[in-house]
Amino acid sequence: MMRKIYKYTASVRLTIFLFFTLAATSVFGTLVTQGLPGEHYEKIYGPGMVSFLDFFEITDMYHSWWFMLLLFLLAVNITACTIRTLPGTLRGMSRKNRDLEETVTRLWPIQYVCESAYPVETMEQKLTLLAGRLTGKPTIIREGEERRIYSEGGAYSRLGAPVVHISILLVLAGGLIGSIMGFSGRMTIIEGEMSSIALLFPGDKEEKLPFSVKCDGFAVQFYDNGMPKEYRSDITIIDEGEPVASESIRVNDPFTYRGFKLCQASYGIAEASDFKISVTEEKSATTSICTLNLMKKVPLPGSDKSFAVARFVPDLQGLGPAVMAVILAPGAPHDIFWIPSGLHQAQGTKRQGYTFKIEGFTARYYTGLQVGKDPGVPLVWAGFVLILGGFAMILFKSHRRLWMKITPVSEGSRVEVAAKTDRKDGSSFEKSITQKFNKLCKYD
């Protein structure tokens, strides 16, 4: 019973099963948006479905108990398989130069026989050179007049698969370490201010960093066509009250301090002031520019009404920054309306015979930094490099074995050749052997 379980645990059948199961279940997590607050799911799926989702933790599926269990089984599967097969592979590799039984070599797929006018000694020299070139350092066995030459090369390519397997374990281990000891969160810092608080993902738990980050400034640049070109936060790290480093953080250009990596993630407008709003009176087509601050009214040109900005929002339903404006007239109710700015609103907002347009404002930005610490990353990187190394061993090297027997015949010598190689080598080994021997034996 135990043997059976062990055998299954170490089997490729389990590997294939786990690959398919992980692939199939992963699909769910891409169909159900992950990590939203609970109410959202209630709204989309209804309460009955939600208790099902909750039980299987489908709303945070990739960290659920059963997904972790599948990954754990994968790790066990790889480990068991490596324990089962690696010792044999290593033993096979250390038993390199040996005298093989002819009954064994007769079964190899490549077989070749020829006769040559060269005497045995000359042939031995030639074939020793040839074996070295085709495979590796040869072993020569002399028995009376008979010579046997055995050589082998690229045996270490058989270690490629175990290397890949062990590197996968490294990556999984790195991921586990990261999810236990690492953390990931977001900091929001207004220009000119300083913070040491990160809000953790998922949820909103606060974590205090051992240092503070001051945002000296934030800038966003656009290309001519309006697409964003650069988001940049200029920050200063303040550690134990002292400024220790000043850096610019851009997307794809993070900054790491004491193992904490700071990445540019988002931005927004915290406050705005000094709104420059152009007011065009439609009848006379005269335009004047008013500078306003929140709740400070100014007279509306050419009338007894006045006009004020009541509120600023950084983004009005995707139209970009906007102000809520009010027209105040004696004896009339307040007339409240939105003036969006930005690309979509080039023609301005019309109201009571005037056209209002935001020409500009002074913004105070905040920057959103992603802050994270992941002690598992070096293991993951090592795993990645080794995976590629393992692939290279498998792809670019083949395990080649060559066995040759030279016996004297009346006029020269007779050579029998047997050879064997990986599937991936295809017929190229066989071709080069046939070519070389055709040349050697044509000598007459």
Next chain:
Amino acid sequence: MIEMNDTFLVSISTFFYFFGALVFFAAFVFQKRSMQNAAILFVVGGFSIETAAIIIRWAFSYQMGFGHAPLSNLYESLVFFSWSVVVILFATWKRHRNDIIGTLASFFAFILLAYASLSGNVTTQIQPLIPALQSNWLISHVVSSFLAYACFAISFITSILYLIRVRAGRRIERILPDYDVFDDLGYRITSIGFVLLSLGIITGAVWADTAWGRYWGWDPKETWSLITWMIYGAYIHARLARGWKGTSMALISIIGFIAVIFTYLGVNYILSGLHSYM
């Protein structure tokens, strides 16, 4: 310069691939060696023109002041995908001069280009790079991913052909004699594709770590690339360690390619995520 721009060249190579596919099919039906040579000439011609188009587009982007490799939006990725499919077709051509694989592969390259030029929702404009794409990892990530996709496309083709041959049995023995070739070639190409896909996922992870501060976030595109990787991982193990052949391998390859297409397009059209090719 306006007339001879890169999108115009791409349209020309679209026609070359189409005629290449037609002549390949004729070579297959009439079993004529000379037609086969004509077909491969069409495809080589289309490929040269497409390569020129990619280089010209690259140069244009520098003239426009924001130079970058043409791998940054849906149009450019479709063009590169078709280019990769033809590269892999040439790679198989060295081993097996198979007309029907030639037909289907050049037809697939044609379809990709036709979709790129004719579909209304694919912009052909050269756009500057948004901040997230401004990375040295962009080229290696996209190139290895699309070469992998191209390998899987050819493997999909050989798998379909294998299944047709096995289903139809003796009746089409005369026109599709060597169906073991489909199985063998499919396996070889898929294992190359698997290595390239691994490289694509790894470079993507390293890039994500510098751009977003995490190497893996279970974003739908990342997850689908992993789903694809596991399907082909199962394929590789089924062959190497369990000796599967034939129909079951062909079926896994077909499921794998559906996952590839979903990773490439479905995620963008149906699901939402960070990878904004559209």
